[in-house]
Amino acid sequence: MVQRLAVLCLAFSLGGTAVEAQTEPPPPAGEWKHALSLFGSVKYPADFKHFDYVNPNAPKGGLVRLSAPGGYDSFNIAIPRGVVAAGLTQIYETLMVESQDEVSTEYGLLAEAVKYTADYSSVTYRLRPQARWQDGKPLTVEDVVWSFDVLKNNSPFYAQYYRNVSKVETSGNEVTFTFTEKGNRELPQIIGQLIVMPKHWWTGTGPDRKPRDILQTTLEPPLGSGPYRIKPGFQAGRTISYERVPDYWGKDLPVMAGTNNFDEIRYDYYRDSDVALEAFKAGQYDFRVESTAKNWATAYDFPARQQGKVVLDTYPIRNMGLMQGFVFNTRREKFQDPRLRRAFDLVMNFEDMNKTLFFNQYKRITSYFQNTELASSGLPQGKELEILNTVKDQVPPEVFTTAYFHPSNADTNAQRENLREAVRLMGEAGWTVKNTGGKRVMTNAKGEPLTVEVLIDQPIFERVVLFYKQALDRLGIDVAVRTVDDAQYENRVNAFDFDMIIASWGESLSPGNEQREFWGSAAADREGSRNYAGIKNPAVDELIERLIYSTDRDDLVAATRALDRVLLWNNYVVPNWTLDKTRYAYWNRFSHPEKLPQYGLGFPDVWWYDEAKAASVGRAQ
Numbered sequence: 001m002v003q004r005l006a007v008l009c010l011a012f013s014l015g016g017t018a019v020e021a022q023t024e025p026p027p028p029a030g031e032w033k034h035a036l037s038l039f040g041s042v043k044y045p046a047d048f049k050h051f052d053y054v055n056p057n058a059p060k061g062g063l064v065r066l067s068a069p070g071g072y073d074s075f076n077i078a079i080p081r082g083v084v085a086a087g088l089t090q091i092y093e094t095l096m097v098e099s100q101d102e103v104s105t106e107y108g109l110l111a112e113a114v115k116y117t118a119d120y121s122s123v124t125y126r127l128r129p130q131a132r133w134q135d136g137k138p139l140t141v142e143d144v145v146w147s148f149d150v151l152k153n154n155s156p157f158y159a160q161y162y163r164n165v166s167k168v169e170t171s172g173n174e175v176t177f178t179f180t181e182k183g184n185r186e187l188p189q190i191i192g193q194l195i196v197m198p199k200h201w202w203t204g205t206g207p208d209r210k211p212r213d214i215l216q217t218t219l220e221p222p223l224g225s226g227p228y229r230i231k232p233g234f235q236a237g238r239t240i241s242y243e244r245v246p247d248y249w250g251k252d253l254p255v256m257a258g259t260n261n262f263d264e265i266r267y268d269y270y271r272d273s274d275v276a277l278e279a280f281k282a283g284q285y286d287f288r289v290e291s292t293a294k295n296w297a298t299a300y301d302f303p304a305r306q307q308g309k310v311v312l313d314t315y316p317i318r319n320m321g322l323m324q325g326f327v328f329n330t331r332r333e334k335f336q337d338p339r340l341r342r343a344f345d346l347v348m349n350f351e352d353m354n355k356t357l358f359f360n361q362y363k364r365i366t367s368y369f370q371n372t373e374l375a376s377s378g379l380p381q382g383k384e385l386e387i388l389n390t391v392k393d394q395v396p397p398e399v400f401t402t403a404y405f406h407p408s409n410a411d412t413n414a415q416r417e418n419l420r421e422a423v424r425l426m427g428e429a430g431w432t433v434k435n436t437g438g439k440r441v442m443t444n445a446k447g448e449p450l451t452v453e454v455l456i457d458q459p460i461f462e463r464v465v466l467f468y469k470q471a472l473d474r475l476g477i478d479v480a481v482r483t484v485d486d487a488q489y490e491n492r493v494n495a496f497d498f499d500m501i502i503a504s505w506g507e508s509l510s511p512g513n514e515q516r517e518f519w520g521s522a523a524a525d526r527e528g529s530r531n532y533a534g535i536k537n538p539a540v541d542e543l544i545e546r547l548i549y550s551t552d553r554d555d556l557v558a559a560t561r562a563l564d565r566v567l568l569w570n571n572y573v574v575p576n577w578t579l580d581k582t583r584y585a586y587w588n589r590f591s592h593p594e595k596l597p598q599y600g601l602g603f604p605d606v607w608w609y610d611e612a613k614a615a616s617v618g619r620a621q
Contacts, residue, residue, distance in 0.1 A: 032113040032126065036096065036189050037105040038510045039553060044099070044107065044254075053101050053597040054258025054606045060244070062609020063264045063620050064590070065285040067276050069458075070486040071237035071269050074217035075230070077195065078150050080157070080494075080528060082217035083486065085240045086267040089195065091134075091224030095125050095144070096192030097255045100597030100605075103319065104510040106192045107255050110139065110225075116188045123188035124176040132249040133198050133225050141170040146199040148177075150214055156528040160517055161190065183549050186512035198223045227251065227260040241266040258593075261608035273460045280585070281310075286620060287586040287603060292460060293358035296583050304587070309617045311588050314581040319599030321369035324504035325573030326454070326468070331496055331524070331534040334450060337429035338396065341571035343422035347471040348574055349409040357467060362577035364406050368564050369507050370578055376561040376568070378403050383558040387546060388565065394539035396569040404568040406575070422475055433476045440476035451478040455498040457489035464502075494528045502576070503532050511560055515544045519567065533572040540566055589614040 034046040050056045066086070074082030077089070096106035096114070108114065111125040131139040145168050151158040152165070164187055167178040177191050201223040202214045212218070221230035227250070228242035242265045250256050268285055270276035277295060280288045281302050290296045304310045326344070328335040335341060350364050367375035380388050380400065388399060398404075407418045423433060431442050431450060442450040452472070454465045462481055469479040484492070492498055505518055516523060521536040523529035543563040550556035582601060591610040596602050614620070 030115060030117060032115050034113060035099075035105060035107045036114060036192060037102065038185060038189065038512075039103065039105075042099075042105055042107075043102050048254050050254055050257035051099060051101065051597075053593060053595055053602060055593045055608070056258045058258050058261045058593075058606070058608040059611075060261050060608070061263050062589070062611075062614070063266065064262045064287065064604050064607075064609070065266045065268065065620055066287055066604075067280070067285050068267045068269050069273070069276070070271060072240070073219070073237060075220065075222050076214065076216070076218050078197070078214050079154050079217070083490075085234075086269075087228075087240070087242055087265060089226075090228040090242050090265070091222065091226045091230065092195050092197060093131075093224075093226045093250070094193055094195055096189070100600045100602060103599070104189065104508060106189055109250065109253070109255055110144075110196055111192070114188065114192070119182040120179070120185050120187060121182045122176055122178040123191055124174055125191070127173045127175070128250075129173060130249055131225065133201070133223055134229055134245060135201075135223055137198075137200065139196065139198075139225050141173060141175040143199045144175050144194065144196050145170060147197045148194060150197070150202075151195070154215060156526065157517075160523065160526070160529070161513070164513070165191070184513070186510075186548065190513060196225070198225070225249070227256070228265065231264065237269060239266065239268045259605050261606075262604060263609075265604060273458060283587060283618070283620075286589060288584065290583040290585060293361040296361070297359040300585060305585075309588055310585055312583075312585045314583050315596070315601045316581050317600075319509060321367070321372040321374060321507035321509075322504060322578055323365060323368040323370065323507070323573065323575065324502070324578065325365065325575040327501050327503045327532045327573050328571075329496060329498055329500065329532070329534055330572065332499065334444075335499075338569075338571045339425040340429040340431065341574075343425045343429075343475065344472070345571060345574045346407050346418040346422040346425070347409075347415075347475055348406075348468055349415065349471055350406065350577065351408065351410045353464070353467050354577065357463060358577065362579055365575035365578050366404060366406065366568075368505070368567050369511070369560060371580055372507070372509060374507070374509070374511065374557060374560040374564070376404070376564040380562065380565065383554065384561050387543070387559055387562040390546075391539035391542055391566070394537075394542075395566050398569045399565045404565065419474060426475065440474070441478070442476035449478055450476070451480070451499075453480045453482050453499045455482050455484065455489065455492060455501050457484060457486055459483055461502060493532065496525075496527070496532070496534065501532060503573075505530065510556065512548050515547060515563070519563075520544055535567075535570075535572055537566075537570065540570075587620070588617050589620065 035042040068086040072083045072085040074084050075088060076082065077084055093110050095109065095111040097109040099105045099107060110127060110131050112128040113126045114123060116123040127141060133139055148168060152162045164179045164181055164184065165177050166180045169176045179187050202212050204212060206212050206220055219236050227245055227248045229245055231241040231243040234240040244260060244263050270279060277299060279285060300312055328341055330336055354360055354362055369375045409415045409418060426442065430444055434441050434443055456465065462483060465481045472479045493501060517530050519531060519535045519540050521541050523531040524534045524536045543559065543566060547556065547559040547563055550559050589610060590607050592602065592607040
C-alpha cells in the first residue's frame with residue numbers, strides 16, 4: 001500500500017520487523033467499524049482516547065523551521081503540473097488516518113465509521129457531522145465525490161490509484177465506492193486515504209472576481225479543513241509558513257489528541273544541499289534528516305553541537321522496505337538484454353565506494369523489500385516455490401537455482417574475475433570490446449559504441465555516479481553524467497527521456513495495488529508512472545496480481561518474495577545501498593513523548609516546542 005503523500009529522501013534507509021499481533025477483533029463485514037486493517041484486528045477500541053505514542057497534554061505553541069529543496073510554484077495538489085509547496089497536505093484531511101504503531105491500519109478522521117461488503121466489492125464511509133471547512137461551512141459528501149472525481153480525472157497518479165472504482169454514490173452523510181473487482185482487500189483502505197478538497201471554494205471566484213480553475217496552478221492560498229492553514233506573507237519558491245487553526249473542528253478527536261502542537265511550521269527552500277547544511281549549522285532552521293554518509297561523519301563537528309545546542313541521533317525504521325538503484329530504461333534497445341544489465345552490477349565496486357564515499361556506513365541492497373520479512377533469501381521453498389512454479393517457463397532459471405547475490409569487488413583478484421565475467425556476458429548480449437586509439441570501446445555488431453547518460457537532479461549524486469563511471473570505463477562503456485534542475489528532471493523522467501537514473505521505491509509491510517504502478521506492464525508506457533525501468537513482463541504481472549489477491553498474511557509474504565526474486569534476477573536495476581535507521585539532527589528546542597511511534601519518528605506530528613529548552617538554546621527567529 002502506498003503511504004499518504006510523504007517526503008522521501010534518496011538513500012533513506014529502512015528496517016523491518018515481522019508484523020506484531022493486534023488486539024481488537026474486527027466486526028463482521030457489512031457492519032460499521034471505527035477502523036480498518038489489512039490484518040483484520042486493530043489495536044485501539046472504538047472508545048479509545050488517544051494513540052499510545054502521543055502526549056495528550058502536550059503544550060501548544062512555538063515555531064518549528066524546516067528546509068525543502070528547490071522551490072515551488074503551486075498550491076494545487078490535483079494536477080501534475082507545477083511543483084507543490086512543501087507541507088501543503090497539512091491544510092487538508094483524509095477520510096481515515098494511519099496509526100503509526102500498527103501496520104496498514106487506519107482510524108476514522110473525516111469519516112466516523114466505515115463498512116465494506118464481504119467480497120470487498122464496495123466500501124461505504126459515514127462522515128462526521130461536525131466536520132467543517134476553515135470558513136465554517138460543513139464538509140459534505142459532495143466534497144468527497146467532487147475531490148475524488150477531480151483527482152482521478154486530472155492526475156495520472158490518482159487515475160491509476162483509483163482505477164478500480166467504477167461508481168460513487170451518496171445517501172445522506174454516507175458515500176459508497178463500488179469497485180470493478182472483488183476480493184481486493186486493499187481497496188477500502190486506498191479510498192480511506194482520499195484527500196478531500198472544498199468544492200464550493202474551488203468552483204467559486206477568487207479575489208480577482210474570476211472563477212477559480214482546479215486545472216491550473218495557483219498561488220492563492222486554498223481553503224482547507226485541517227489543523228493548519230497557509231500563513232500570510234509566504235514568498236513563492238522561497239518560503240512558506242503554516243499557522244495552527246485555533247478553532248480547528250477536529251482538535252478533540254482521538255486520532256488528533258497530542259498532535260499538531262506547533263503554532264507555526266515554516267519551510268525555507270534551498271536550491272543547493274551544501275548551502276542547506278550550512279544554513280542548519282548557522283541555526284537558520286531546526287530539524288534535518290541527514291541522507292549523506294559523508295556529512296554525518298564529518299560535517300557536524302561545530303560549536304553548537306559541542307555545546308549541546310544541537311542534538312544528533314538515529315531512529316530505527318521498521319515499517320518499510322526499500323529498493324534504490326541505478327535504473328535502466330529498458331524501453332531503449334541497448335538495455336533490453338538482462339545479461340548486459342547484470343554486467344553493470346558485476347563491475348560496481350561497492351566495497352571501495354562504501355569505504356571511500358560512505359565511511360563504511362552502508363550495506364548493499366539485495367531485495368526490493370530490503371530489511372523486512374517480505375525479502376527473499378536463499379532458494380524458494382514451500383508456498384513461495386509453488387507460486388513460482390506457475391510462471392517457471394517465463395522467468396530466469398536462476399530464480400530456482402541460485403540465491404540472488406552481488407559479486408564482491410573487495411580485492412583486485414575479485415575485480416579482475418568480475419570484469420572478465422562482465423565481458424563474457426556482454427559478448428553473449430552482442431557487445432564486444434575493441435581497442436581504438438589506445439582506448440577500450442564497447443561496440444555492437446553494427447560498430448556502434450555503448451554510451452550511457454546518467455540523469456540526476458542533485459549535484460550531491462555526481463560523486464557517486466563518477467565513482468561508478470570509473471568501473472564502467474574499464475568495460476569500454478562511455479558514461480556521461482547530466483545534472484539538470486528539478487523541473488527539467490521531473491519532465492524528462494515523466495516522459496521516460498533518459499538512459500539511467502537513480503530512483504527509489506519505498507515499500508510498506510503490506511504491498512498491494514501500487515505494485516502495478518511500480519512494475520506492471522500497463523504502467524510501462526504511461527507517462528508519469530513509476531515503472532521507470534519500462535518493465536513489460538508477463539510473469540511479473542501475474543505475480544503482482546497474485547500478491548494483490550492474497551488471502552492471508554502467509555500468502556502475501558510468499559507471493560511478495562516470489563515477485564522479489566523475479567525482479568532481482570531480471571536485473572532491471574543495479575541496487576544501491578541502505579541503512580537500517582534514520583539519521584537526524586535538531587536544535588534542542590523541542591521535546592517528544594517518552595515512547596515514540598514504533599513505525600516512525602513522529603516529527604513534527606507528536607513533538608512540541610519546549611520553552612525551557614528554547615530559552616537555554618536561544619529562541620528561533
